[in-house]
Amino acid sequence: MTHPDFLWRNPDPKPAYDVVIVGGGGHGLATAYYLAKNHGLTNVAVLERGWLAGGNMARNTTIIRSNYLWDESAAIYEHSLKLWEGLSDELDYDLQFSQRGVLNLAHNLGDVREGRRRVNANRLNGVDAEWLDADEVKKFCPIINVSDRARYPVMGATLQRRGGIAKHDHVAWALARQADAYGVDLIQGCEVTGFEITGGRVTAVETSRGRIAAGKVALAAAGHTSVLAERAGIRLPLQSHPLQALVSELLEPVLDCVVMSNAVHVYVSQAHKGELVMGAGIDAYNSYGQRGGVHVIEAQMAAALELFPIFSRARVLRTWAGIVDVSPDASPIIGPTPVDGLYINAGWGTGGFKATPGSGWVYAHTLAHERPHPLAEPFALDRFTTGALIDEHGAAAVAH
Amino acid sequence: MLLIDCPSCGPRDENEFHYGGQAGIACPTGDMTDERWAEYVFMRDNPKGWFHERWFHVHGCRTWFTVERHTVTHEIRKPR
Numbered sequence: 001m002t003h004p005d006f007l008w009r010n011p012d013p014k015p016a017y018d019v020v021i022v023g024g025g026g027h028g029l030a031t032a033y034y035l036a037k038n039h040g041l042t043n044v045a046v047l048e049r050g051w052l053a054g055g056n057m058a059r060n061t062t063i064i065r066s067n068y069l070w071d072e073s074a075a076i077y078e079h080s081l082k083l084w085e086g087l088s089d090e091l092d093y094d095l096q097f098s099q100r101g102v103l104n105l106a107h108n109l110g111d112v113r114e115g116r117r118r119v120n121a122n123r124l125n126g127v128d129a130e131w132l133d134a135d136e137v138k139k140f141c142p143i144i145n146v147s148d149r150a151r152y153p154v155m156g157a158t159l160q161r162r163g164g165i166a167k168h169d170h171v172a173w174a175l176a177r178q179a180d181a182y183g184v185d186l187i188q189g190c191e192v193t194g195f196e197i198t199g200g201r202v203t204a205v206e207t208s209r210g211r212i213a214a215g216k217v218a219l220a221a222a223g224h225t226s227v228l229a230e231r232a233g234i235r236l237p238l239q240s241h242p243l244q245a246l247v248s249e250l251l252e253p254v255l256d257c258v259v260m261s262n263a264v265h266v267y268v269s270q271a272h273k274g275e276l277v278m279g280a281g282i283d284a285y286n287s288y289g290q291r292g293g294v295h296v297i298e299a300q301m302a303a304a305l306e307l308f309p310i311f312s313r314a315r316v317l318r319t320w321a322g323i324v325d326v327s328p329d330a331s332p333i334i335g336p337t338p339v340d341g342l343y344i345n346a347g348w349g350t351g352g353f354k355a356t357p358g359s360g361w362v363y364a365h366t367l368a369h370e371r372p373h374p375l376a377e378p379f380a381l382d383r384f385t386t387g388a389l390i391d392e393h394g395a396a397a398v399a400h
Numbered sequence: 401m402l403l404i405d406c407p408s409c410g411p412r413d414e415n416e417f418h419y420g421g422q423a424g425i426a427c428p429t430g431d432m433t434d435e436r437w438a439e440y441v442f443m444r445d446n447p448k449g450w451f452h453e454r455w456f457h458v459h460g461c462r463t464w465f466t467v468e469r470h471t472v473t474h475e476i477r478k479p480r
Contacts, residue, residue: 286446
């Protein structure tokens with residue numbers, strides 16, 4: 001038996017790089033890939049405290065969609081979705097990207113009005129969107145309980161047919177392989193412990209594997225962004241929370257679309273392998289513990305059973321949590337920070353996976369040109385001072 | 401599920417409570433700027449470690465109180 005070829009090298013850090021990306025998850029890897037591909041920057045390191053894509057990239061529910069209400073969000077998520085549509089070919093790796101359609105259910109008149117409004121807003125932004133009434137929901141997804149006797153009856157749904165799921169591990173591996181092929185150093189087991197800041201400009205990172213000089217430093221650390229930023233003397237409007245999810249045992253194909261419901265707070269799809277994948281809402285308190293309360297899982301399963309009585313005999317295989325960084329308006333923060341040369345890409349909260357290629361694309365552009373990509377501009381840190389928030393809390397989905 | 405010590409009711413399950421975030425956030429007084437207002441409304445500590453935070457015993461005695469909780473171990477102690 002011989003080990004198959006490794007997809008990327010496992011290099012030791014060099015003394016200096018043009019760009020150091022802190023965080024080897026989906027966004028960090030996508031950023032490295034697009035820095036090399038779009039901007040020709042290959043003297044780049046991705047520093048990862050643990051192993052590549054072992055944080056939220058390994059813990060999300062893999063849902064991809066772009067049906068956000070506000071123009072700024074629709075633009076960046078739609079850009080991302082368009083990248084997804086070509087990414088398997090581009091990376092020469094089967095990402096199991098499956099555009100099976102995403103339903104967002106409405107359970108009351110408020111939901112119905114919000115959903116119809118969002119469909120119209122999406123269409124004006126060139127995002128595919130349809131409104132389905134309850135009968136059409138039943139046709140699209142026959143196992144949903146649309147009885148009007150349900151505790152939270154299904155009164156309709158928005159449908160984005162181009163939405164779907166992808167295989168998260170494949171996404172990370174494919175991006176890592178290509179970034180590595182361009183010459184990017186992917187350095188695992190390398191924790192950033194501090195920043196060297198000279199005259200208001202970052203010049204190096206201190207790591208568990210020594211000092212690494214850096215022309216620019218790009219944070220892509222999701223739930224741990226606040227911890228890193230504090231070491232650079234930056235205070236951010238982020239709160240870290242556990243976000244839990246679960247999978248069932250492997251089942252025969254039973255659910256061929258993605259179903260999300262904000263009102264009862266669950267989102268469900270069936271992975272290619274056969275397990276039902278369900279996500280919950282965040283646990284209420286701040287935490288870095290990568291675990292949450294069982295009562296949150298219980299509420300999530302109760303919601304799922306209400307929608308899908310057929311799941312009543314499915315058994316839970318495992319539950320887990322990732323740490324998500326939630327911003328006050330549930331939108332990301334992308335761009336420069338008060339420290340010159342130090343950039344931030346954070347606050348994706350519960351919905352970062354779908355943004356992986358789009359986020360990497362605009363972040364790489366922002367780093368290469370030292371000014372925000374037009375799609376990233378509205379997501380600047382200063383919006384919390386100017387008041388120009390992009391409030392996606394109720395608009396797009398609490399769970400997203 | 402956390403076991404939270406309500407000052408009136410004693411230790412109770414977390415799902416009797418509502419979370420209130422960082423403790424000790426006072427409404428600013430005096431001359432107001434956008435920066436000060438943003439700090440008050442949006443900026444919060446987010447430490448990996450001990451954290452002073454507010455809890456509301458919403459399904460009990462409806463008391464707001466402060467605890468100190470560790471954001472990795474979830475251990476709770478009386479605020480120091």
